[in-house]
Amino acid sequence: MLRRLTILGLIILLFSCSQVEPPAPVLPLPTERQLAWHELEYYAFVHFNMNTFTNMEWGLGSEDPKLFNPSGLDCRQWARVAKEAGMKGIILTAKHHDGFCLWPTATTGHSVKNSPWKDGEGDVVQELADACGEYDLKLGIYLSPWDRNNAEYGNQKYIEIFRAQLKELMTNYGDVFEVWFDGANGGTGYYGGANEERRIDRKTYYDWENTRKIVRELQPMACMFSDAGPDIRWVGNEEGWAMKTNWAPIRRDEFYPGSPNYAELRTGHEDGTHWVPAEVDVSIRPGWYYHASEDHKVKTLPHLLDIYYNSIGRNASLLINFPVDTRGLIHENDAEQILKLAAAVKADFANNLAKDKNAEATNTRGNSKNYKAENIVDGNPDTYWATDDSVVSASVIIDLGEPTEINRFLAQEYIPLGQRVKKFSIDAWVNNDWKEIASETTIGRKRILRLDNVTTSKVRLNILDAKACPLISNIELYKAPKVLVEPELRRDKEGIVSISAFDSGLDIYYTLDGSQPDNTSAKYDKPFLLNEKATIKAVAIDPETTNTSEVSSVDFDIVKNKWSLLGTLTNDENSAKILDGDENTAWNVSGEKPFDVLIDLGEKVTVSGFKYLPDQGRWNPGIIFNYEFYVSNDGKNWGKAKSAGEFSNIRNSPVWQTKTFDPVEGRYIKLRAISPAEENGRMGIAEFDIITK
Ligand code: FUL
Numbered sequence: 001m002l003r004r005l006t007i008l009g010l011i012i013l014l015f016s017c018s019q020v021e022p023p024a025p026v027l028p029l030p031t032e033r034q035l036a037w038h039e040l041e042y043y044a045f046v047h048f049n050m051n052t053f054t055n056m057e058w059g060l061g062s063e064d065p066k067l068f069n070p071s072g073l074d075c076r077q078w079a080r081v082a083k084e085a086g087m088k089g090i091i092l093t094a095k096h097h098d099g100f101c102l103w104p105t106a107t108t109g110h111s112v113k114n115s116p117w118k119d120g121e122g123d124v125v126q127e128l129a130d131a132c133g134e135y136d137l138k139l140g141i142y143l144s145p146w147d148r149n150n151a152e153y154g155n156q157k158y159i160e161i162f163r164a165q166l167k168e169l170m171t172n173y174g175d176v177f178e179v180w181f182d183g184a185n186g187g188t189g190y191y192g193g194a195n196e197e198r199r200i201d202r203k204t205y206y207d208w209e210n211t212r213k214i215v216r217e218l219q220p221m222a223c224m225f226s227d228a229g230p231d232i233r234w235v236g237n238e239e240g241w242a243m244k245t246n247w248a249p250i251r252r253d254e255f256y257p258g259s260p261n262y263a264e265l266r267t268g269h270e271d272g273t274h275w276v277p278a279e280v281d282v283s284i285r286p287g288w289y290y291h292a293s294e295d296h297k298v299k300t301l302p303h304l305l306d307i308y309y310n311s312i313g314r315n316a317s318l319l320i321n322f323p324v325d326t327r328g329l330i331h332e333n334d335a336e337q338i339l340k341l342a343a344a345v346k347a348d349f350a351n352n353l354a355k356d357k358n359a360e361a362t363n364t365r366g367n368s369k370n371y372k373a374e375n376i377v378d379g380n381p382d383t384y385w386a387t388d389d390s391v392v393s394a395s396v397i398i399d400l401g402e403p404t405e406i407n408r409f410l411a412q413e414y415i416p417l418g419q420r421v422k423k424f425s426i427d428a429w430v431n432n433d434w435k436e437i438a439s440e441t442t443i444g445r446k447r448i449l450r451l452d453n454v455t456t457s458k459v460r461l462n463i464l465d466a467k468a469c470p471l472i473s474n475i476e477l478y479k480a481p482k483v484l485v486e487p488e489l490r491r492d493k494e495g496i497v498s499i500s501a502f503d504s505g506l507d508i509y510y511t512l513d514g515s516q517p518d519n520t521s522a523k524y525d526k527p528f529l530l531n532e533k534a535t536i537k538a539v540a541i542d543p544e545t546t547n548t549s550e551v552s553s554v555d556f557d558i559v560k561n562k563w564s565l566l567g568t569l570t571n572d573e574n575s576a577k578i579l580d581g582d583e584n585t586a587w588n589v590s591g592e593k594p595f596d597v598l599i600d601l602g603e604k605v606t607v608s609g610f611k612y613l614p615d616q617g618r619w620n621p622g623i624i625f626n627y628e629f630y631v632s633n634d635g636k637n638w639g640k641a642k643s644a645g646e647f648s649n650i651r652n653s654p655v656w657q658t659k660t661f662d663p664v665e666g667r668y669i670k671l672r673a674i675s676p677a678e679e680n681g682r683m684g685i686a687e688f689d690i691i692t693k
Contacts, residue, residue, distance in 0.1 A: 020366030023386050026418030026468045028249050028275045034231055035416065037177065037223045038277065038445050040138065041317050043089035044082040045281060048124075048324035050100035051289040059098025061148030061190035065114035068100065073117070073124070073328025079131040081322070081330045085338045086345065089177055091140030091319065092128050094169055097184060099149025105168055107161045110149045129173040140178035141169050145206055145257070146185040151192020154200055159207065163214055170218035179215050181226040183234065183258035202258045227262055228255035229276035235316055236265035240282035240307035242316040243267045245441040248277040248419050270422065270467070277445070280311035283321035284334050286618050290323035292652035298333045301485050302502040304341040313410075315419075315444030348480035353406060354459070355379060355476070358399040363387040365469065373397075376475045384414035384473040392466040398459045398475060408478035409438065409449040411461065414471040419444050423464040428456035443472075453479070453505065482506055482542045486552035489536055492581040495559035498527040501540035501549070510538040516551060531559045533692065558692050562602025566635065566668075569597065578685045586615035588622035588684035589673075595683060597671040600635065601690075604667045607631050609660035609691035610643070612671070614650060615684035622684020623650055625677035629659065631666035638670060651677040656687075663693040 030038065050059050053067045082090050095101045101111035102124035113120045125141070132139045143166060152158035170176060188197045212230065215222055223231035229252055235242050249272025254261065265278065284304075285294045299307070304320075311318040320338065322330045354377050365371035365386040373396045375383035387394045409426055413419060421443040427434040438449050459477060463470045483503045491497045499508050508524040509517045512534040519541050530536070534556055540549040560579050569575040569587075577585040578597070589595050610629055615621040628641040642661045650657060669690060673683040 020368040020370065023365065023389070023417055023469055023471060026420055028273060029418055030248070030275045030277070030415055031231070033221045033223055034275060034277065036221060037232065038317070038415070040088040040177070041312055041446075043087045043091065043138070043140070043317070043319055044078070044085070045142075045283075045319050045321035046078060046090055046092050046128075046324050047096070047283070047288040047321055048290075048328070049093055049096055049102050050098050051096060052324065052326055055289075055291055056098075057287055057289055058184075059096065059100070059148065060188075061098050061150075062195075063098060063100065065100065065110060065112075066116055068112065068115040069117050070326060070328030073122075073127070075124070075127040075131040076134065077329050078128070078322065078324065079135040079137055081335045081338065082137060083135045085342045087137070087320075089138030089140055090128060090132060091142055091178055091180055092125065093142040093144075094125050095144050095147070095165065096142075097144045097146045097148055097182075099144075099147040101165070103168065103172075105165055107164045107168070108150065125169065125173055133174070138177035139173060139175065140180065141173075141176055142180040142182070143169060144182050144184075146182070146187075148187075148189030148191065151194065153189065153191050154198040159205070159211070162206070163211055166211070166214050167218065170215055170222075176219045176222045178232070179219070179222050179224050181224065181257055183227045183262075185258050203256045206257075208256075225279060226257040227259055227265065228252060228257060229274065231276065232279050232317075233265050233268075233276045234262065235278040235280045235311075236262045238282060240280055241310035242278050242280055242314040244314060246278060246315040246444060247272055247442060248275050248315065248415070248444055250274060250276045252276055278316040279319055280307070280316045281319040281321065282307055283323060284338065285323055287323060288321055290325045290331070293654055294323075295331065295333055295653065296655050298331075298337050300337055301340045301344060302483060304337060305344055305483060308341065308345060309448055309450055312446060313448030313450075315442060315447060344483065348408060349476075349478055351478065353400060353404055353477040353479065354398050357401065359385075359396055359475075360399070361385055361387070361394060361396040363391045363394040376472050379474075381412070381473055384471045386471045387469045389469050391469055393462070393464050394470065395460050395462045396472070396475075398461075398477070400457050400459065400477075403455050403457050404477075405453055405455045405479050406459070406477045407451050407453045408476075408480050409451060409459070410474070410476040410478070411443050411447050411472060412445060412474040413443050414473040415445050417471055418467075420466040420468055420470050421463055422466055425462045425464060426451075427460040427462065428454045429458035429460075430454065430456055434460060450480075481545065481547070484540055484542060484547055484549040486550045487538045487540050489538060489552055489554045490581050491530060491554075491556050491559075493560045493563070493576075493579045495529050495531045495561055496527050497530045497536065497556075499524045499536075499538050503540075505543075506540040507543050508538055508540050510536055512536055518548070519546070530556060531561070533557050557689055558605060564600045564602065566598040566600055567596060578688050581687070583613060583616060583686050586617060586622065586684045586686040588615055588682050590622070590680070590682040593676075593681075593683075594672050594674045597673065597685065597688070598635070599669050599688075601667050601669065604633070604665055605690075606663045606665050606693040607642075607669065607690050608663040608693045609658060610669070610671065611687075611689040611691065612647070612657045612659075612685065613687040614647075614654045614657075614677075615682075616654065616686050620680050620682060621654065621678065622682035623647075623654055623677040624673040624675075624683045624685075625650060626674035628672040628674065629661075630670040630672070631664050632668040632670070633666050635668035641672075647677070658691070660691060
């Protein structure tokens with residue numbers, strides 16, 4: 001009997017399923033190669049070649065190949081870091097705009113062949129291909145179309161050379177998952193000694209249609225990247241974000257590599273004609289290439305988390321760049337931060353609270369089990385909840401069974417049939433009522449929202465508008481732990497101290513006597529006055545888990561409320577930045593050398609040293625190299641300098657500089673800036689302080 005019933009049930013099920021037409025695709029659709037690429041989500045960029053050794057971002061093309069000489073190149077170290085970071089592949093700058101080739105190409109002598117590295121026998125692309133094989137990572141190739149070294153650049157002959165290079169790279173190194181064509185193109189260069197400016201027609205010069213055929217033929221599964229795809233598009237900025245509204249389709253024919261309408265790439269086009277999803281490319285440091293001066297500027301966890309959520313969480317993939325250093329290694333500071341990101345991402349997505357929970361929808365396509373609401377919580381990317389063709393707004397409720405705290409919402413559309421959702425919102429069941437906790441636009445392959453913590457027993461996704469019946473393959477809910485990084489400490493000229501934690505809902509505790517802070521120390525609730533010398537130590541503590549951040553610690557000397565700038569600085573409104581306690585603002589001067597920074601301390605103090613933080617700006621920073629420092633009682637008679645010399649290595653390492661000397665009494669101080677560290681001739685100060693006895 002039971003058996004008969006089961007068979008009957010099966011027949012009914014089969015009958016009902018066969019009655020329901022699958023949803024029709026909404027064009028454009030991703031190709032098989034794009035679908036495979038979507039799965040990768042997160043991979044590494046490596047900028048490493050001639051610029052690494054010339055300390056440049058864009059080499060001119062005249063560089064001597066002999067300069068390329070890494071002391072300890074180890075592509076396996078790159079692969080290890082990328083793998084541990086959770087990345088799925090590595091894209092290498094095989095040739096950047098300066099034209100130097102990291103593989104022994106037959107097309108030019110401007111390559112590793114003529115470098116001292118491995119006596120000209122080396123091949124970085126091969127070493128990386130081997131390392132990727134060993135660590136089960138995919139290999140990607142960046143080949144700059146612009147070549148500032150090549151004498152033929154601008155002529156038809158160069159196109160043949162460029163294509164030959166592409167052929168070599170697509171033939172000799174195994175499978176390639178992505179080929180990166182940069183939009184920067186044409187301008188001044190060495191060009192075989194011509195040293196001139198050469199402009200090309202970006203639309204026609206490369207005959208992209210035929211150039212791309214090389215990749216299609218030799219690497220059919222490789223996706224090609226450029227402003228115009230054809231497979232993957234630039235996201236229109238290099239800062240690490242896509243827009244919240246982000247369509248994979250674009251009207252592709254409106255773009256070409258380097259086209260001026262690139263800002264539209266940030267959102268894509270709702271009426272896009274081709275599937276060209278966005279890739280967010282961003283460097284872990286300010287520069288793409290290694291500069292020792294940026295060793296202290298590696299992006300830290302809070303920033304990297306923002307990048308993660310603003311790319312992968314916004315229907316894009318994430319390509320994070322490591323500027324490999326002159327040794328040929330990913331720098332320790334970069335590795336440390338990227339692994340912190342990996343740990344934080346792992347913790348955020350540790351426990352999917354929606355998995356296998358009950359789900360119910362206001363509409364299910366043909367009432368068919370094939371398209372049932374539970375498909376969104378079954379963990380199977382190939383099943384999805386769908387509505388009837390006529391329904392473009394519908395809701396699905398996930399019943400969590402009991403009050404559950406959440407702060408992350410993840411949704412995925414079933415993209416093999418196109419991107420559809422235009423508008424959605426999320427409600428939480430709070431105090432026996434629905435409360436809206438988010439209102440957004442597109443979903444696409446993956447959308448992740450960071451929400452304020454909410455305790456709820458049910459979550460409702462409302463699809464409010466879509467291009468056609470929505471197809472949702474996956475919903476996940478999480479409670480991510482708070483981000484615990486050391487709090488930021490700042491004191492302004494008047495002595496007001498402010499302390500801030502990165503995440504909301506954290507408690508901050510601090511001490512003023514140098515002891516370790518904990519949850520029995522003073523609790524910070526608002527800025528306070530500190531008008532004396534003290535070492536402030538602070539921690540952020542999650543009140544729920546009592547997890548504690550690392551300790552931040554700053555030695556504050558006497559308060560500067562009586563200080564005033566004298567001399568020419570009084571007429572310069574920017575000069576107040578020297579004493580404002582904000583390390584990101586600076587005062588600068590150029591031309592006048594030496595330059596005296598004169599300060600009246602307002603009263604007599606015993607000075608035993610000073611501290612100088614140079615301008616932290618990336619472009620054209622003002623950095624003092626040679627200096628003298630004086631102390632005086634009357635601001636007229638300065639006597640001998642109390643300290644004089646240079647801020648050694650300040651160009652490479654523009655961090656706080658501390659100079660000490662035998663204590664001396666005085667009311668006036670003078671920092672004489674004698675010479676600049678940079679060729680730009682600028683001398684600047686972000687912050688200045690003294691050390692008192
Ligand atoms: C840009 C280039 O000009 C930069 O040097 C870097 O390679 C970056 C990834 O793309 O357009």
